[in-house]
Amino acid sequence: MKYLSKRNIIIYAVFVSIVGIYFVARGEPNIEYDFVIAQKSNLQQEVSVSGTVTPVDQVELSFEATGKIAKINKKVGDEVAKDQEIIALDAGDLWAQLQRKQAVLGNAQSQYKQSQLELELEQIKLDEIKKGARIEEVTLSETKVSNLEAQRTDLEQNLTETKEISATQLQNAGNNLKDAKNQLSITEEKADIDLANVYAKSEDVAEDTFGKAQEAVSKQTDELFNADNSADPQLSFFTSSAPLEQAAETGRRLAQITLEELATQLIVFPPDPLQSESLLRDMQKKLSSTRDWMSGLLATVDAALSLDQTTKDRFKSNIALGRTNLTLAVTSLSNQLQLISSQKITNQNNVTLAKSTYNAAKNNFDLTQNSTKNNISLSQNRINEVENSLELAKKELELKKATGTPEQLASQALIIRRSEIALSLAANQIRQAQADIREQYSRISKTVIKAPFAGTITLLDAKQGESVTPNKIVVAIITQGVYEILTHIPEADIAKIQLGNKAHVRLDAYGNDVPFEAEITRIDPAETVIDGVPTYRTTLGFTVQDPRIKSGMTADLDIQTASRTHVLAVPQRAVIEKQNKKFLQTLNSENQIIEKEISTGLKASDGNIEITAGIEEGEKVIVFIGKQNGN
Numbered sequence: 001m002k003y004l005s006k007r008n009i010i011i012y013a014v015f016v017s018i019v020g021i022y023f024v025a026r027g028e029p030n031i032e033y034d035f036v037i038a039q040k041s042n043l044q045q046e047v048s049v050s051g052t053v054t055p056v057d058q059v060e061l062s063f064e065a066t067g068k069i070a071k072i073n074k075k076v077g078d079e080v081a082k083d084q085e086i087i088a089l090d091a092g093d094l095w096a097q098l099q100r101k102q103a104v105l106g107n108a109q110s111q112y113k114q115s116q117l118e119l120e121l122e123q124i125k126l127d128e129i130k131k132g133a134r135i136e137e138v139t140l141s142e143t144k145v146s147n148l149e150a151q152r153t154d155l156e157q158n159l160t161e162t163k164e165i166s167a168t169q170l171q172n173a174g175n176n177l178k179d180a181k182n183q184l185s186i187t188e189e190k191a192d193i194d195l196a197n198v199y200a201k202s203e204d205v206a207e208d209t210f211g212k213a214q215e216a217v218s219k220q221t222d223e224l225f226n227a228d229n230s231a232d233p234q235l236s237f238f239t240s241s242a243p244l245e246q247a248a249e250t251g252r253r254l255a256q257i258t259l260e261e262l263a264t265q266l267i268v269f270p271p272d273p274l275q276s277e278s279l280l281r282d283m284q285k286k287l288s289s290t291r292d293w294m295s296g297l298l299a300t301v302d303a304a305l306s307l308d309q310t311t312k313d314r315f316k317s318n319i320a321l322g323r324t325n326l327t328l329a330v331t332s333l334s335n336q337l338q339l340i341s342s343q344k345i346t347n348q349n350n351v352t353l354a355k356s357t358y359n360a361a362k363n364n365f366d367l368t369q370n371s372t373k374n375n376i377s378l379s380q381n382r383i384n385e386v387e388n389s390l391e392l393a394k395k396e397l398e399l400k401k402a403t404g405t406p407e408q409l410a411s412q413a414l415i416i417r418r419s420e421i422a423l424s425l426a427a428n429q430i431r432q433a434q435a436d437i438r439e440q441y442s443r444i445s446k447t448v449i450k451a452p453f454a455g456t457i458t459l460l461d462a463k464q465g466e467s468v469t470p471n472k473i474v475v476a477i478i479t480q481g482v483y484e485i486l487t488h489i490p491e492a493d494i495a496k497i498q499l500g501n502k503a504h505v506r507l508d509a510y511g512n513d514v515p516f517e518a519e520i521t522r523i524d525p526a527e528t529v530i531d532g533v534p535t536y537r538t539t540l541g542f543t544v545q546d547p548r549i550k551s552g553m554t555a556d557l558d559i560q561t562a563s564r565t566h567v568l569a570v571p572q573r574a575v576i577e578k579q580n581k582k583f584l585q586t587l588n589s590e591n592q593i594i595e596k597e598i599s600t601g602l603k604a605s606d607g608n609i610e611i612t613a614g615i616e617e618g619e620k621v622i623v624f625i626g627k628q629n630g631n
Contacts (some may be wrong), residue, residue, distance in 0.1 A: 025549070034624035035587060038615055041569040041606035045562040047496055051487030051540070053553040055478040057453055062471050064446040066359060067154055069466050076460050080451040086475055089447035097367065098440045105433035106379065111385065112426035118389060125396055126412045141397040148390040155386055159379040166372035173361075173368040174228050180354075180361035187354040188514060191347035198343045202276045203269040205336045206283060209329040213287050214526070216294065216329075217255045220322030223317060226251055239303040248300045252291035258286045268406070279339060284333040291326035294319055356467045385422065392418060451552040455479045482545055485518060485555050488528060488535035496561040499523065503540055503559040510548065517543040520559070562602055569608040574623040575600065584611075586621065587620040 067089035074086045139243070189318070218228070227232045233252040239245050262283060270276045301315045392415045459476035468474060485505065489497060497520060505516035522539040529535070540557065542549065576583045586594050598614030615621065 018169040032625075033587065033591075033622050035620045035622045036570060036574070038568055038570050038617055038619045038621050039565045040617060041416075041608060043564040043567060043569055043602050043608060043610055044560065044606070045496065045602055046605040047489065047493045047559045047561055048605075049487045049489060049493075049557050049559070051485040051555045051557055053483050053551055053555055054486050055455075055456070055551055055585075056482045056484050056541075058458075058478040059452055059476070060459070060473045061086075061449050061475040061477070062473050063449065063468055064470055065089065065443070066356070066446060066469055067467070069092070069464050069468060072460070072462060072464055074457055074460065076457055078457050080455060080457060080477065082451055082454050084451045085448055086451060086457070087449045088458070089468070089584075091444050091447040093364070093367075094331075094444045094447065097371075098437065098444065100371065101433065101436045101440050104120065104374070105430065105437060107378065107382075108426065108429040108433045111382075112423065112430055115290045115385075115419065115423040115426045118392075119416065119423050122392070122396070122412070122416045122419045126409070126416060130409070138397070138401055141393065145390065145393045145397055146156065148386055148393055152383060152386045152390060155379065155383045159376070159383060162375050166375055168459060169368050170365075170372050173365040175308060177358075177361040177365045180358040184351075184354040184358045186351050191351055195340075195343050195347055198340050199273045199276060201338075202336055203281055205332055206266060206276075209283060209287065209332050210259075210266055212325045212329040213262070213290065214259055216322035216325040217252075217259060217290065220318040220325070221252065221294070221297065221316070224301075225249070228252055231254055233428075235300070237304045237306045239300060240305055241303045244296075244300045244303050247293075248297055251290075251296065255290045255293060258290055262286070277337065280333050280337055284330055284337070287333070288324055288332050291323055291330060294323045294326060346597065353467070358422075361475050386419065388422065398581065421609060449475050451477055453477070453479060483542060483549050483551060484521070485540040485557065487538050487540070487555075487557060488530055490540050491527070491534040491536070493561075494523075494536045495558055497523065497538070497560075501559050501561055503557045505540075505542075506556045507549070508554040508556070509550070514548070516546065516549070516555075518557070519543060565604050566612055567601070568611045568617055569604070570606055570611055570621045571623055572609045574621050575609060584615055586615060587622065593622065 069087065070090040071088045072086075073084075073088075074080060080086060162322030222228060226236050226237055227233055231253065233249055233256070235245055235248055265279060265282075270279055272279065297319045298316055301312050301319065304312060307315070395411060395415060455477045456479075457475065458478055460474070461472075462468065462474045499520050499522075503518045503520070505518050506512055507514065507516065518540040521537060521541045524537040526536075527534040528537055540559075559579045574584055576585065576595075582598050582600055583595050584598050586596055588594055596614050599612045601612045603609050
């Protein structure tokens with residue numbers, strides 16, 4: 001680009017001045033304006049989106065334990081109350097274990113009371129030593145020693161019997177576990193053998209099927225074609241339909257190709273079960289197509305021009321016989337494939353049942369082993385406690401026979417200390433037994449599924465007597481009559497909304513004549529990308545739970561995000577933005593355009609915008625400038 005010289009610039013300036021004087025002399029042009037009067041208004045900002053009605057709560061429930069279904073108290077569609085039992089496993093063994101643990105707690109509580117009593121007695125004895133023992137007291141102490149010795153003898157006998165009983169129980173549980181393991185191995189082995197036997201029949205079925213197909217194609221349609229085994233078989237007669245002729249000859253060639261392919265595949269039948277099953281399915285598909293071709297030959301014969309009726313009937317009879325053979329062949333293949341599928345299902349069910357039995361036997365063995373150890377340990381602990389009490393009783397007797405020396409006082413104090421330790425141990429046994437009982441109740445609670453809230457059952461996938469595994473969904477519940485709306489707010493609008501915003505709701509099922517109200521109850525902090533656009537999952541709760549509201553309904557929402565009352569407002573299209581500032585064009589009293597810088601506030605959904613500074617109420621604000629016309 002060439003730059004203007006200083007001389008040219010001066011000439012240009014003079015020219016512009018002359019033109020300006022000319023237009024001034026002509027007078028001001030008439031300009032047409034569209035304007036509004038800036039006035040106070042009430043503004044409402046809304047975000048319009050669509051959403052879906054869903055239940056407030058919906059949950060899928062499963063067992064945390066393995067077992068067999070014992071009770072089913074509800075069915076799909078039934079209403080349930082909170083904590084109402086829906087389905088339960090057989091928990092007979094767990095309840096029996098609970099009774100044994102409660103018995104252990106009873107023994108521990110009895111031992112605690114006895115230890116507490118012994119401590120009190122030892123304290124009394126200490127007081128008596130300080131005073132000096134009497135003959136009657138010595139006699140009582142001798143009786144106590146004798147009783148404890150007899151009690152120890154009884155407990156030792158009980159320990160021997162407990163060991164014998166426990167050994168028998170453990171052996172029986174071990175035998176059951178061994179039998180279950182052997183049965184599982186036998187079941188798995190039998191499953192493999194049964195499936196192999198079924199697969200072994202596949203080769204005979206395939207060969208027999210191929211024979212039927214070969215006879216149907218080569219023998220039953222032989223008279224209909226010339227050069228039937230060649231690459232270009234031709235009908236042996238003329239017809240009135242060229243398409244039928246072409247379909248018949250093409251089908252004959254394809255049937256020959258099918259037979260050749262199957263003959264090649266059957267030279268060495270696949271030893272692999274999956275390959276042999278795939279071959280059977282391939283044969284079934286190909287022979288079905290061949291059968292369909294033979295069905296079409298009937299129409300071809302009917303259209304023959306050079307055949308008498310007798311020959312037509314014979315050809316059609318042969319075709320029908322060949323088609324029957326192919327139908328038998330396809331049916332034979334279908335039966336073999338169904339037999340394989342049924343055997344697989346049977347094998348899976350048998351192995352699953354055997355594994356369940358084995359797991360139950362293993363659990364029973366482990367429980368029996370733990371119970372045996374606990375029973376023996378409890379009996380031994382009881383003997384130890386009695387021996388300790390006996391030792392203390394003997395020392396007490398010695399003290400009573402002796403005078404109350406400092407040594408006796410120290411010894412009795414030691415006995416009291418031991419009694420205190422025994423009491424503490426007994427308290428610990430009570431706490432341990434109580435913990436075991438709480439744990440057992442927890443196990444039992446895992447065999448029952450209860451409703452976590454009041455609602456309606458939508459899924460119940462279980463049958464009485466059926467074995468279930470942990471974490472398999474068997475029950476689903478939704479809240480009854482309590483619904484909310486889920487929607488996604490685009491990134492451009494998310495800053496406008498907040499918790500508690502009200503919304504007008506229209507459900508498609510009822511149209512605009514049935515309005516509903518809702519408010520925002522939850523806004524997810526993380527975005528969800530939908531069709532490449534970041535959105536935010538937002539939940540609205542109905543203000544009133546109307547019985548007409550159903551799960552899955554489509555809802556249109558107008559969310560009221562902000563409002564201003566009695567504020568100065570103009571149409572948004574009147575605002576001019578340039579250099580990061582906002583302006584309005586106004587008309588003064590002489591209809592001259594004056595541009596004013598402004599500050600704005602709320603943008604309303606009706607197209608108006610709040611003006612917070614820059615103009616006054618009553619000013620004329622230009623929203624459109626029309627053409628200029630001369631005088």
